Amino acid sequence: MEKKYKLELVGITYNQIESGVYALILQQAGGTRRIPIIIGFPEAQAIECKLQEVVTPRPLTHDTMVAALSAFGIFLTKVEIRKLPNGVFAADLIFSDGNNEKVVDSRSSDAVALAIRVGAPIFTSESVLNESGFEPDAKEKCTPESTQSAISGSDKQENPPATASHLSRMSLSQLSQAMMKAAENEDYEEAAKIKSEIDRRNKQNPEE
Numbered sequence: 199m200e201k202k203y204k205l206e207l208v209g210i211t212y213n214q215i216e217s218g219v220y221a222l223i224l225q226q227a228g229g230t231r232r233i234p235i236i237i238g239f240p241e242a243q244a245i246e247c248k249l250q251e252v253v254t255p256r257p258l259t260h261d262t263m264v265a266a267l268s269a270f271g272i273f274l275t276k277v278e279i280r281k282l283p284n285g286v287f288a289a290d291l292i293f294s295d296g297n298n299e300k301v302v303d304s305r306s307s308d309a310v311a312l313a314i315r316v317g318a319p320i321f322t323s324e325s326v327l328n329e330s331g332f333e334p335d336a337k338e339k340c341t342p343e344s345t346q347s348a349i350s351g352s353d354k355q356e357n358p359p360a361t362a363s364h365l366s367r368m369s370l371s372q373l374s375q376a377m378m379k380a381a382e383n384e385d386y387e388e389a390a391k392i393k394s395e396i397d398r399r400n401k402q403n404p405e406e
Contacts, residue, residue, distance in 0.1 A: 201324045205279065207249075207314060208232065210242050222310060224279070224320065231331035233279070233322065235287045241307035243390075248314050250390040252377075260311045271295050277309045279322040281330065365395040373399075 204227040211221045211234075220242040222235040237245075244260050246252075257265065267273065278290040289309035291302040304312075313320050365373065373396050380389035 202278070202321045203227070203229075203324065203327050205233065205320045205322055207245075207310065207320070209249075210237075210246060212242075222307060224310075224322075226327060226331065230333055231327055232334060233327065233330050234332070235279075235306050237307040241305075241311065244311045245307070245314065246390045248311070250393045252389045252393055260308070260315055264312060264315050267293070274312055274316050274318045275299070276318050277304075277313045277320045279306055279309070279320065279326065281326050287330075365392060368395075370396060370399060 205224040206227050208223040208225045211223060212219075220237050220239065222237050222242075222245065223232055224235065225232045244258055247254065247258065248260075254261075264274075272293050272295050274291060275294045276292045278292065280288055280290065282288050287306040289304045289306045291304045291309055291312065293300045293302060310320065312318070368376065373392050377389050377392040377396065380392060
């Protein structure tokens with residue numbers, strides 16, 4: 199049986215050249231090799247909302263799926279990332295009811311969105327890691343051009359310069375109100391950006 203490696207979610211990068219294109223970055227646990235998986239805006243939003251702990255007024259699709267499965271005593275035990283012959287990443291969702299185990303085919307982005315909601319481990323095979331993995335210092339050659347880090351794992355901000363400048367001029371009170379309004383309008387990407395700014399300020403001025 200081929201050796202499996204555990205992966206950890208580093209964050210998401212945004213391609214400023216091609217609008218709406220993101221890359222999900224997974225890193226070998228205890229190692230340095232990373233795997234970039236290209237995803238779209240809806241998938242990035244679902245993952246980002248959980249990572250940024252944005253509270254939404256109503257459950258998102260992946261939250262609903264987790265709740266529905268849990269109601270029937272079914273739990274996601276792990277995720278295995280694989281690569282299809284055409285080069286597209288896919289994933290196997292391994293579910294269990296405590297007695298039986300079932301494997302369900304999934305998009306890799308949906309699999310990660312579910313895994314981070316329940317704390318399920320993410321794995322990949324040695325062949326996928328060898329074929330698609332890269333070292334951080336070679337990132338520019340392996341990820342979309344002109345990407346920048348969006349969330350955890352980096353000090354850079356996902357916000358475009360104009361948006362970041364606008365947020366920097368707002369007070370913490372204004373930011374909190376804007377974040378709540380964005381969440382109420384189901385603009386979760388904007389809510390996540392605002393929360394990133396709030397967290398950044400709280401780290402710089404913990405007593406503010």
